[in-house]
Amino acid sequence: MSKYVLRRILQAIPLLLFISIVSFALIKLAPGDPVNSFVTPNMKPEDIERIRVSLGLNEPVYMQYLYWLKNVLSGDLGYSLVNHRPVSTLIMERIPATLGLMGSALLLSLIIAIPLGLISAAKKNRLVDRIFSLLSYIGISIPGFWFAMMLIYLFAIELQWLPSMGMRTIGKDSVLDIIKHGILPCTVLCLMQVSVYMRYIRSNTISQLEEDYVQIQYAYGSTRGTVLVRHVLKNVLLPIITILGMSLSELIAGAFITETVFTWPGMGSLGITAIFGLDYPVIMGITMITSLFLVIGNLIADLLYGVVDPRIKTAR
Template identity: 70%
Template sequence: MLLFISLVSFALIRLSPGDPVMSFVTPNMSPEDVERIRASMGLDQPLYQQYIYWLQNVLTGNLGYSLINHRPVLDLIVERIPATLGLMGSSLVLSLIIGVLFGLISALNKNKLIDRVLSLLAYICISLPGLWFAMILIYFFSLKLNWLPSIGMRTIGVNSVWDVILHGIMPCLVLSITNIAVYMRYIRSSTISQLEEDYVQIQYAFGSTRMTVLFRHVLRNVLLPVITILGLSLPEIITGAFIVESIFSWPGMGSLGINAVFALDYPMIMGITMMSSFLLIFGNLLADVLYGVVDPRIKSMR
């Protein structure tokens, strides 16, 4: 899969409009100087030879050098990936906790006022454009109320965990708001169907309380569809992180990738594309593994 992604991405990047050589051209350069720069960057070779040369370097752990930062691509990604993983991980945890909690509350109060209110909020959150929601948060919480910082990951001169948390609240909320609503709807529908199963009535007959049945028996079965949705939502989280990082100037791979696209930094674009693809494939693999942890029946079928 990674090989296929690299082949398609490499072709699309090279066939896209623009020439990265023009970033190094000055008015006093002759055509021979321009071609010399092109040759030094390896862009004078046929497309298939450029791909083979890039693939050989990648297999040895060399992702190339950034054309605008003049540093190894791998070093730049290693510096930025903790910020991206932290933002993605926080949004996933927030989405799961709030989505599961609200879904259970909505299911236990089926067709009551709180269920209708939560369902309405879920539909609104699913329909919210991320860019617009980010602008609204910045306007109210940063400009009007001055409660949260609007850009960056740290305040200059401040090195504390609380400062990072304050900077990450709005980006994390924007990245997770849609997933919260999706998880809540799936948890609600799954919980309602599970509460009608025979094993629930048997537990009640043995004297189990409603909360015991819910958290000890029902919740485990309810988590199975959530794992599926979690795997399916990873592409949206990864691509959403790029947009969110650009809006809030979060120093992760997203902002690095956006700058690389505008500058036609081919090695950096390919490096970030491959790293994002690896995270996506690894995340789906992890979701498959979690199936066996949550449902032991899957292990017995192997």
């Protein structure tokens, strides 16, 4: 297992290098000049050029990338052009909020999707199945930002049950207050994930219910609920792990939009602010950190295959 993990880590290095090259090139091709944020009406052209030189923007693009890569390999992600603080410090301050929101949304999605998918498959083509299928199609189709706006209007403005923005109320520092602020953004992130997971669980459960081992359990006198929970669910877990690894990118992208709408102090809102401010070091830092998250997430999903199905671990 250790050799497999090491091999996967070594395979991830060229992938991350390729992502960094493409991201750096796209940032440089984007319109705008970060020097403009430092320019004042009284500045002379030589002052502006001096700023450009101090930021290293006078060098060719490939040299700028090599300087950036050299600093990253030494553990330095650079300094923010807007906040004038180390990029690593800014990201580390935002990571807990993003991981907390994404982790809560992922856990809640599984808790909701697994029983709904099993019930929908057990009641195939009945009223319950059709209702769940309709709801899942709606969840997949609804844009996240529109759903977020509707939740803010209903629960924060009209009913005034929940806060509409931020992570904490000024003057309060309690877990309950954080949970209240996280309900709406977590719900937005859960919507599409639950819909996707439920559809996959339903389809895989239906195929498992047609297997011979299910009929044997029925012949032994087992009830449908017992068969679903004790036997079918174990065989459905493997596709769920696959979908979890594939959906991490969608979850991160959704977190960017959700954090911006709800002003959640995570990496998503920091990234959007950096994009509008042409803060190149922060954009590259967040891009590489999120890419690293995806690589680690997919590695964990692969390792979980061996836990759920020992045959895969033996093959490795």
